[in-house]
Amino acid sequence: MNNWIEALIVLVVLTNLRLLGTSRLIACIRIVAFQGILLGVLPLLFHANDLTLRVMLQAAASTFTKGVVFPWLLSRAVREADVRRELEPIIGYTSSLLIGCVLLGTALYVGWRLPLPGTASTPFMVPAALFTMMVGLFTIVARRKALTQVLGYLAMENGIYTFGLAFAEKEPLLVEMGILLDVFVAVFVMGITIYHINREFDHIDTDQLSSLKD
């Protein structure tokens, strides 16, 4: 079973890198959604031997929200804002990928040295979680469009979720559900806000909003 888990983790890492290198917003949304589905399936693999209804329901809720509801909300926002691409990112796509590699190294370094309560299921789990969080943060920092930043936020949440999964025996999944609810509300609000920002300013470039500062 561990092979499957590790394969999924590798996929998560790859989706992260893909997120860094993509300019088309719809593709970005799909990548994050795919990441969400992967992570939604992960707990099932962990509990493959003792599958309970609760775990299944939780996995289903998580997968549904991240794989269906969020992409739908965000795609709608993209359609309404009529923005297809992130044209002028603050940090270019090639450099983003390079920085992503550095971040991956950092995540591995930190993840293996981090003193943790109990042992993780596989040694790659914690670095992958950290890497996903870092990529999320980096996306928020390096992109201009509000929508890309929402995606970064989602990736960060995915990272936190993965971190929790690493200690699934200790951390009740219920906590994850709580976080998921928060994120859901946040994405919902942001989707609406993006729509309104776009209507008001004719763009969703956050750096142009800085003219609003005092």
Added chain:
Amino acid sequence: MLLILASLLLMVASGAAALVTSARERLSKVIGVTGLVTSCIIGLAPALHVLWTGREEAFIRPWSVPMGSFSIGLDGLSAFFLLPILVLSALAAVYGGAYLQAHHHKGGGHDVSHATRDGSAFFHPGESEDGEREQGQGARERSENRGPATGNLIRKPGASWFFYNLLVASMIMVIMARNGVLFLIAWEVMAIASYFLVMYEDESALVRKAGSTYLIATHCGTAFLLALFILLGRQSGSLDFSTFEASGLSGVAFLMALVGFGTKAGLVPLHVWLPEAHPAAPSHVSAVMSGVMIKTGIYGLIRTLTFLGPPPPWWGWTLIGIGAISGILGVLFALAQHDLKRLLAYHSVENIGIITLGLGLGLLGVSYDQPLIAVLGFAGGLLHVVNHALFKGLLFLGAGAVAHAAQTREIDRLGGLLRRMPWTGAAFLIGSVAICGLPPLNGFVSEFLIYVGAFEATSSLMGPTAVSGMLIVGALALIGGLATACFTKAFGIVFLGEPRTDDAARAVEVTAGMRIPLMVLAACCAAIGLLAPLAFTITTRSFPSLANLLPYDAPVLIHQAAGMMRVVVLCLSSFLLLLSMLFIIRHKLLSGRSVEKTVTWDCGYAAPTSRMQYTASSYAQPLTQLFHFILRTHRDFSPPQGFFPESAALSTHTQDAFEEEVYRPLFQGVGRLLSRLRWLQSGRIQLYVLYIALTLLILLMWKLG
């Protein structure tokens, strides 16, 4: 202990109930005030019990907060500080109920008059025989306060009662907390609750400024307290008071306590928030803040001293130095004020100075192993805490009554109120006499204890103690003299003579709800004065909890000192007897003759006006002139010119020297320095997130090594 917990619970619950019912104003007031008064009475029982029996009580429960435990205790010192808190808060609540309601029905909610003219309008041509006219802080304040907003603002006092009850509860908690975390939480709740109370009239820009000054000052103080507790708990790894010990760094801990608690207490030069915040708050809140809240600073200082082990002499010297400076500067700045409540606020600085002098003397006595000096110093300082709570509470409530009746707090616009408000006037007079430290009232008793201790130190003929004794006697005498000058000014100008404005002339006595607390406080002042030995004995009941600090066989010394107090009381009573006999003789002598009362200046002046009277500033002028080098009073004088002068004006304005010379440049400098970092604040969200992410990442890497 259960009683006091019940009292706290009732206090907070009634405050919350007052908040919930704030739509129905009268109901919310009744709930808030009755709840508070009842819980204060409930709380008094255990406090008195502890003082009476000397048994300490403790209540400890574990608490999930890191380093915290819900550990409270009631020992002699706590019980002694509880007394003034409970008594004054309850009385001020009764007063406040009447006060806020009266203001509400007048349509406004403010102490400061709405119906005033500014300086220029006051000087009509030809109306300037007496060109002296002062235009203090008040004038500027009023120009900000005017406007229709103040006049017909509908205010719901429910929130005010919530914060009032919370303030009292948090003060009790501060006094009883025996754990650093609990103490700091109570301390912060106290600061925040009082901040909201100060901001009661937040539509005035001046009140908002006062509020933020207070908030900044109190948080700066708390920062030092946080460091202090960490320092004290460093050894044992726990923040329970019982485990505190200062090893090696007790000097640093002492200084931190002095700054942290001194900010709350209002020691010079940390007093700048006090003359801003106290006048801005409603009067009953000023009374509680000035009477008891700032005393929590003194309490904290004493409590900390018990953790620090035997005091080296320089602690005593530091306290004496700061006490003398606070006392003298406080009273000097009070002398130069034109706003009655601002004047009282500066007197709080003065009295905190006197308390600190007493504590400093006590510490020196401990350091040089002079038990009698130590006992007298601490007893004087502690008793002055209670006394100041009583008479300053009385004076603030009295000032509120005056401001309420005459629509202004500006001393030079009042006058002749004694005939219009005899009860308030009499109570204010008693408070004034008490605060000046004159016999036979309570202020005298505590200052007398410090005097005796200081004379004892002087006559001990040991070099350093003798010098400290002389210093204290000199400082106390100067403070007393200046305070007397200040209160003859305040009482004389406000209550005697003829009213200076129409508003003052129309003043009537306040309602019973406001009058009765004044009477009770005045009676307390007189009672402590006349029952001095008893008051002294009760004060010394707090000494067992200071055992770390005062390792002496106190009962013998206390007995010795109490004997002395009996002699004093004997003298006081014979003085009173003599006075009443003189009155009787005067009455007898005058009984056969006709006694007439007539207008002042009735001989020679065809049309005397009230503006011919002596003003407060001219009364204080010789003294303010003498101390000009400290006060730096700003004078704006256009003298009368020609044979038929048309107009003349004089305005003086005394800014707080420390605010002007120290804090303003300091904060401006900090502001300039920090403005160089403006480039960090680009306004781009991406950059801010990057800052956060980088900080977290660097911290993580650093922690992992």
